[in-house]
Amino acid sequence: MAVTQLIGARVQRREDPRLITGHGRFIEDHTLPGLTHLAVVRSPHPHALILGIDTAAARALPGVLAVLTAADFHKVLSGSMPVTPAFAPEKKYVPERFPIAEREVCFQGEPVAVVVANDRYLAADAADLVHVTYEPLPAVVDPEGAMNPGSPLVHTDGPDNIGWDMTYAGGDIDAAFSRAEVVVKERIIQQRLAPTAMETRGVMASYSPYSEDLSLWLSSQNPHFIRLFVSGAMGIPESRVRVVSPDVGGGFGSKISPYPEDYLVPAASKLLGRPVRWIETRTESVMTTIHGRGQVFTAEAAALRDGTLLGLRLTQVLDLGAYHGTFGAFQACACLMAGGVYRWEAISARTVGVLTNKVPTDPYRGAGRPEGTHLCERMVDRMADELGMDPAELRRKNFAREFPFVNNFGLTYDSGNYDGTLDRALELSDYQGWRQRQAAARAEGKLVGIGLSTWVEICGFGPSAATAGATGGIALVESAQIRFLPSGSVAAYVGTHAHGQGHDTTFSQLVAETLGVPLEAVDLRHGDTAEGPAFGYGTYGSRSLSVGGMALYTASQEILAKARKLAAHLLEASPDDLEFTAGAFTVRGNPQAKKTIQEVALASYGGNLPAGMEQGLEAVSHFDPPNFVWPFGAHVCVVEVDRETGAVEILSYTGVDDCGNVINPMIVEGQVQGGIAQSIAQALFEEVVYDGESGQLVTGTMLDYLVPTMNELPTPKLDRTVTPSPTNALGVKGIGEAGTIAASAAVINAVCEALRPLGIHHVDMPASPDRLWRLMQEAGR
């Protein structure tokens, strides 16, 4: 699709006027008459038996309406919280999870009781007065240790701690390794991360006993799935539950899956007959909102001396936490993507999901793809080091170049031009210049390193053939509805959910361009299950444009098809003789005979219609993509490590990405900038730390969990190449996760290269001053 007036334009965001003036509507900005406030009593222990809960003192506090425990919630909630097959369909052990603990708590922060009061301060006071007697049990903290047959159990009634253990075999791995001339091995840790959306989670619920319906407001990326799960657990018909996810202050994957509070708050509303609101504190967030990553990889790569890559063998030990995240097994896609942009004879990838007494892990921005990319790009750099080859040359020697490219696991990369992004990245970053400056700096004893990351991702989830099984039944297609109103304004509904991505703007550009109406005529709506098609599939996995945008596009085409028939009728011409340009149908060869689409829309509500045509001009469409989409790119990072302090300074950062055609380049750049920042944060700063003995969370506030400020992050140099996707009519891919998938490997490869003169070959994340200083001290001994 060509760059036209609106598609490809840097349109300023329509979301912004309310957000820059303080008139956004986030979850805590919503209230209801008679609203009550809920606070959660949480386990201070990572693992313990509950011997008793004394609620008397809390109940006695004036203004406290109820103190509720599992026994109360069993009256209005049933079943276990959902777990999907995702990329580890062969589960061995899936512990049941009721939203509130009854007999045993299995992670610090697990709900034990809730307090409902007239005032939020009172609710917090009363929560402190609930006295729970525990018998502490051994906490399982280390996932590798948890695999040992003698390990304490995460759940006392579990068979062991193994959630899954399966191997993806892509080719004859033994044959590939048998020809190896060089083998490199590495152990690579993906530390646990807290997604840290700036708006914490929150839920407000109002159950009406008179109409037996439930309204639920929550900060979610995924309102329709939440409606499906909560209506099921509460036994309310799905059609009588309305879920509204208004302005959402960031998600990054942490607002996809259902949480205990998503059930407990509406259940409390039903039990009390009052509207109830709960807003998560930051400490609750770090403790109980899902974590990402939390994986240990062991890998070995085999190659010929000339740099031809042969085989990659890896094991992913994935720290599940105390329960499977609903989409936790998605993270196993690190295995399927571990081959990256290269041709390998064979890859063998074992994934083991291991339970621990920690909060569950689940998809966090990139989810498996940053891990797969980091692993692949680290191993390629280790190999280049071993072979004495320039890392750019080793990459080039092994790039996939013929598309569609089928990887070792049968996944089909739709289009790519890996040389193109690498060439541009090397040029834009002044790679050769930096190689010279690096040599000069090294001669002065400075530790300067240059790191590359040539990445590809699988996104745009996804084709029904692949995704219906992965969710346990619901294909991750996308729905859209477009309605022309009689006056010519357009209401467009889409089942994705923006929480910073600017869909109101991008999708309006797309709809306005396709239908030929002014941008101002389009009203884009999402996030309310009472509006639009029956089901929407949410926003995650860089899917919104390539699946949701396409649903809008196909709905637009249906509208245009009907409008063409009606316009032909009005113009007394054959539909085939009409041209549609700039929002108007004209009769070919007779430009005076013309009807604008908005005139046609008005006529569609009148009486002069062709025989058999119904009134109205609206369409519902579901788009089922034939494949995933496969963005890619090349990033270059230059760092200097301070010998005295271990501090890393980023001297230069360059990213050249390709997400196919672009609707709004301003928004695409913003997504890449933010994604890179989050990945640099993983590489250098952030880590959720649990005490190895007690299992207590150490990084419980933003004092300890180091989200970087403006002063820690570089201004990256960015560019794009454009390789349209053949998977959809728009030629688009996805960009929401690209920076996060790309950057950590570029940074760590640079740090490792900087430290190589000291004999250091690998550094784990975060490459904090403390960690690097220790490594340098050890190397100096």
Added chain:
Amino acid sequence: MGQTLRVTVNGEARSDEVEPRLLLVHYLRETCGLTGTHVGCDTSQCGACTVLLDGAAVKSCNMLALQADGAEITTIEGLAPEGGLHPLQTAFWENHGLQCGYCTPGFIMAAAALLAENHDPSDEEIGRGLEGNLCRCTGYVNIRKAVKAAALAMREGAAAPIGG
């Protein structure tokens, strides 16, 4: 129980009975109904709750409402005259300085305090001025750009002849 709090909020003189432990941010959000000031961390790291107290940027989640007695408070809703935009608001919009928008009011208020003192801040000075604010979406690139653009617009505005 309650004590009397007298403050001026966005130009409006108010007198309210408040509990001594009520946080300023909750007074603004719940008593005054000004929900543009957000809570992001409860522990003063993120700056989403930043407002101006007698012209200085303060974190309203780490201050009791009564500590503001007698003060003049400006929130994001009161930064520009009704219906208008402050140059910082315009600059954040034009430079894509926000994505989810949750941290944005705090950034704009902290930047307003910075620009009141320093009309032409360098990158480093912007970094120091905004080190108490966290954004998870943007990587800060466009926030820095927006603050520079606003500073330029404000300098040019100040230099323009009155009525010109």
